[in-house]
Amino acid sequence: MKAVEVTHLSKVYKGNIKAIDDVSFSVDEGIIFGFLGPNGAGKSSTIKILVTLAHATKGNACIFGKDVARESSLVREMIGYVPQELSADGSLTGYENLLLSAKLYNIPKKERRQRITDILRIMGLTERSKDLVSTYSGGMIRRLEIGQAMLHRPRLLFLDEPTIGLDPAGRKLVWEHIRTLNTEWKTTIFLTTHYMEEADALCDQIGIIDKGKIAIVDTPESLKQDVGAGIISATLEFNNHQKDAVSYLTTLLKDYIITLKQQTPQKWQFIVKNASQNAPAVLQQLTDHQITVCDLEIKSPTLEDAFLKYTGARLDEDASKNAWRSVKKQRGTFKRLG
Amino acid sequence: MASVTNFVKKTMVILEFEVRKIIHDPLELLVRMIQPILWLLVFGTMFNRYKIIDTGNLSYLSFLTPGVIAQSILFTSIFYGIAITWDKDSGILAKLMATPTSRGSIVLGKGLSAGFRGVVQSVVIIVLAIPLGVTFIFTPLNILCVIGIIVLASTCFACLSIVFASLLRRRERFMGVIQLITMPLFFASNALYPLEAMPQLLQDVTRINPLYYVVDGLRSLLITGNVASVPLDFGALLLFTVFFVLAGIWGIKRLME
Numbered sequence: 001m002k003a004v005e006v007t008h009l010s011k012v013y014k015g016n017i018k019a020i021d022d023v024s025f026s027v028d029e030g031i032i033f034g035f036l037g038p039n040g041a042g043k044s045s046t047i048k049i050l051v052t053l054a055h056a057t058k059g060n061a062c063i064f065g066k067d068v069a070r071e072s073s074l075v076r077e078m079i080g081y082v083p084q085e086l087s088a089d090g091s092l093t094g095y096e097n098l099l100l101s102a103k104l105y106n107i108p109k110k111e112r113r114q115r116i117t118d119i120l121r122i123m124g125l126t127e128r129s130k131d132l133v134s135t136y137s138g139g140m141i142r143r144l145e146i147g148q149a150m151l152h153r154p155r156l157l158f159l160d161e162p163t164i165g166l167d168p169a170g171r172k173l174v175w176e177h178i179r180t181l182n183t184e185w186k187t188t189i190f191l192t193t194h195y196m197e198e199a200d201a202l203c204d205q206i207g208i209i210d211k212g213k214i215a216i217v218d219t220p221e222s223l224k225q226d227v228g229a230g231i232i233s234a235t236l237e238f239n240n241h242q243k244d245a246v247s248y249l250t251t252l253l254k255d256y257i258i259t260l261k262q263q264t265p266q267k268w269q270f271i272v273k274n275a276s277q278n279a280p281a282v283l284q285q286l287t288d289h290q291i292t293v294c295d296l297e298i299k300s301p302t303l304e305d306a307f308l309k310y311t312g313a314r315l316d317e318d319a320s321k322n323a324w325r326s327v328k329k330q331r332g333t334f335k336r337l338g
Numbered sequence: 339m340a341s342v343t344n345f346v347k348k349t350m351v352i353l354e355f356e357v358r359k360i361i362h363d364p365l366e367l368l369v370r371m372i373q374p375i376l377w378l379l380v381f382g383t384m385f386n387r388y389k390i391i392d393t394g395n396l397s398y399l400s401f402l403t404p405g406v407i408a409q410s411i412l413f414t415s416i417f418y419g420i421a422i423t424w425d426k427d428s429g430i431l432a433k434l435m436a437t438p439t440s441r442g443s444i445v446l447g448k449g450l451s452a453g454f455r456g457v458v459q460s461v462v463i464i465v466l467a468i469p470l471g472v473t474f475i476f477t478p479l480n481i482l483c484v485i486g487i488i489v490l491a492s493t494c495f496a497c498l499s500i501v502f503a504s505l506l507r508r509r510e511r512f513m514g515v516i517q518l519i520t521m522p523l524f525f526a527s528n529a530l531y532p533l534e535a536m537p538q539l540l541q542d543v544t545r546i547n548p549l550y551y552v553v554d555g556l557r558s559l560l561i562t563g564n565v566a567s568v569p570l571d572f573g574a575l576l577l578f579t580v581f582f583v584l585a586g587i588w589g590i591k592r593l594m595e
Contacts, residue, residue, distance in 0.1 A: 051436040053594045073438050081436040083429030091359045103351045104437040132362065148433075 001065050002026040003156050003188040004033075004050065008059035011045045019045035021212035022059070027205070029064075029155075032182050032189040034203035034220075038311055042212045043192050044084075044160070050190070051081045051158055063156060077105070080149030084160040084192075088144050090134035094125055097133060098148055105152035119147040123177070139170030146177060150185070157181065159191040163198060171198075178202060196304045206303070208310045215310035220303055227301040227309055229258055230275025232282060235266050235294040252289060256282050266294075276300050348439045352447025357454050367455060374410035374463055378403065383470065391531050396561065403467045404556035405529030408549055410459045411488060415452040415495035416520055419503030419512060422448070426507075426593050435594055445497060445586040449579075452496035453489035460488050464560075474560050483568065484559050490575045491552040497582035504589030529553050548578040 004027035011020040020042040027033045037043045048054040050061055052072040060067055066074045088097050098116045107115060120126045123143040133141060142162065149157055162178065163171040179202065181187045193199050199206055200220050207217040216223070242248045249260060249268070256278045258271045272278050279298050286293055360367055378399075385391060386398040393401040425431040434444060464474060499516065506512045524530075526540060527549040533541055544550045555571035558564050 048432075048594070051432075053432060053435055055595070073440075076436060076438040079436070081433060083432045085427070085429035085432070087429030087433040089355075089359070089430055091362055092355065093362075096355065096358060100351070100355050101437070104348065104434075104439050106438065145433075 001029065002062075003029045003031075003064060004190060005062045005065075006046070006050075006059070007061070009046070009049065009056050009061055010058040011042075011049065011054070012057045018212050020049075020056075023209070023212070023214050024059075025207055025214050025217050027188065027190060027207075029188050030182075030186060031204040032178065032191065032202050034199040034206040035190065035192045035209065036199055036206060036307060037192075037209035041209045041311070043209060046209070047158060047160055047190075047192065051079060052076055077152075078155050080152070080154035080157040082142075082145045082149045082157075082159050082162065084164060086141060086145075088133045088136075088141050088148065091132065093130055093132055094120070094136070094144050095129040097144060098129075098151060101148040101151050107152055115151055119151055122180075123147040124173075137170075139166050139173065142166060142170070142174055143177065146174070146181075150181060150187070153185065154187065156188045156190060159189065161192055161194065163193070163195065175202060196302065196307065200303045208307060210311040223306040224301045224303060225274065227305045229271045229273055230301055231299040232270045232272050232275055232279060233297040233299070234268050234270070234286075236268055236286065237266065237292040237294060239290040239292060252285060253282060256285075345440055345443055348443035349447040349450070352439070352444055353450045353454075356448055356451030360451070360455065367458060370410070370414050370455075371459060371462055373413060374406045374459065375466060377406045377409060378463065378466060378470070382406070391535065393532060397471065399467070399470055400472045400561050401532070401557070402530065403463065403472050404560055405527075405553050407460045407463050407488070407556055408491065408527070408529050408552045409524060410463060411456045411491050411552065412495055412523060412549055413520065414455055414459065415492045416499050416516055416523075418448070418452050418496035419499035419501075419516070420509060422500050422503045422590070422593070423507065423509050423512060431590070432594065435590070441587045441590060442583070445500060445583055445590060446493070448500070449493035449496040449583060449586070450489065452492035456488045456492035457485060460484075472561075475563050480559050483572075484556060487552060487555045487559070487571070487575065490572075490579050491548070494548055494575065494579040494582050497579070497586040500586040501582060501589045504586075504593040507593070523547060523549050527553055528557075548575060551575045551578075 004025075006026065007024050009020055009023045010018065012018050023042070023046065035043055035046070045054070049056050050063065050068060052068050052075055055069055060069065062068065063075045064078055066078070068075050088094075089100070092100065095116065098119060099112065102112045102116060117126075120129050123146070125140060125144060125147070128136065128140065133144065136144065146157075146159070146162070159178070163174050166174065175198070178189060178191070182189050191202070203220060205217065206220055206223060208215040218226070238245065246260070246262060250257075253260070253270065256270075256272050258273060260271070261269045263269055270282070272282065275298050279296070283293055283296065382399045382402045385402070389398065391398055391401075422431065425434070435441070468474070502515060503512055506515055526543050526547050528544065529549065533544060536544070551571040551574045555568055555575070558566075558568050558571070
């Protein structure tokens, strides 16, 4: 059974604004699925429908075979959800936040304490559990929120921008937790992110949405390969003098390269199909023909290149900064209120 | 049956954690006590001394005290919606609504927490009024009915506030509109002066003001002992509360879309 099955889903807002336009895709059980797209592409609208907060205008979505609109209470019991915005309550302690989730998710009374203690330990929050959450750092709040969403051991966990605004150390820690949940607890994970390296490091499958439509769903590896060529830059010394080095090299490497460019007399740049796989063969061919390779640099296509290909938009650094700024602003208010 | 038990259980959970929040930070509760105390100590004692308003054989302070209780409930509960806009702007409400908790439990639980504040405030006002010479009627049944009215009234106004919050969305607009409606609600009631002192038109308007039934119920039970109108007060208040709870459910769903 698919963890998520979306068929012909559309969401139209007032003023005939199409946030999602006839979207269909599915997510296999047990994987980490990354849902990427530029701002306003329809990511949030899709997630809101999947976690039963909003209704689709057309089409339907199922979580483990249960319809999100008609069987919403069954769906809610199977999922955990961590919104992008801060969702732990600053005016309660860490322990109380977990206790609230435990009660809302119907965890039997005799198991509550043990599960909360375990989650606090796993998330590294035991010592601060009796402090108000308004005194926590961003990373601690994020870990608490993920812990809250894991208490009832959901089969599917939705994480909306799980590491936005965290420092590199905090981010790595959250990544580790996400991986542990996936491998040890067998939780299927559906996450959105603005960070390409995050998607690359964590996800088994990636879906790219653009202008309300799914552009592609594939593994990060094939997405990168799909972009095609990588670049090999090399400094070469010709031991047998060639009159026309350009055409000589073109013939020599014709099986691998698409084009080449002589940047300086010694410096060359080759656009190569499957650059990282073909690099050894290119190197072999050059040495076989008395050409010394002084240095070599391979630039494989990145997920960012793939994203660019399918959306025509760079995952906007500014946009992610803006989003973070609003979270940060919120956090300021949060602290004042808390 | 199982779903009813579940509804009650979840409502109590929401209520429990709202009360925990109030207990963690009682400052707001204390600050909100200042206004009713001023009404009682300054306005009440002054008007009492000069017998400006004719309240029959009741002293003005005795007449006023239930009004001040109602006023403090109204002025506190009516701002409850601000907490909802806050929960909406952060992810707290979204996360709450993605848990297996019915929307009814969320709205009612939060509304009832306003009742907790209401009861605490009322106790303080009553304790302050006794040394000022106000005599209350205390019987177990009376106290139970008074608590019932206070909780109903707080829930009613808190849910009304949730409805406004979901219609207005932005905090600034919400504050403006709420301030606009609070005073008319207060003045078009029998909190400060008897109904007979008002022009006929205002008397009619008063009948659709939930605050009228709150004041009348509290005054009958605590001061005069003429409880004939109490069932009507309860009935009307219950009707208003059910209506605003349902409207509040519609409101928070709308807020999430």
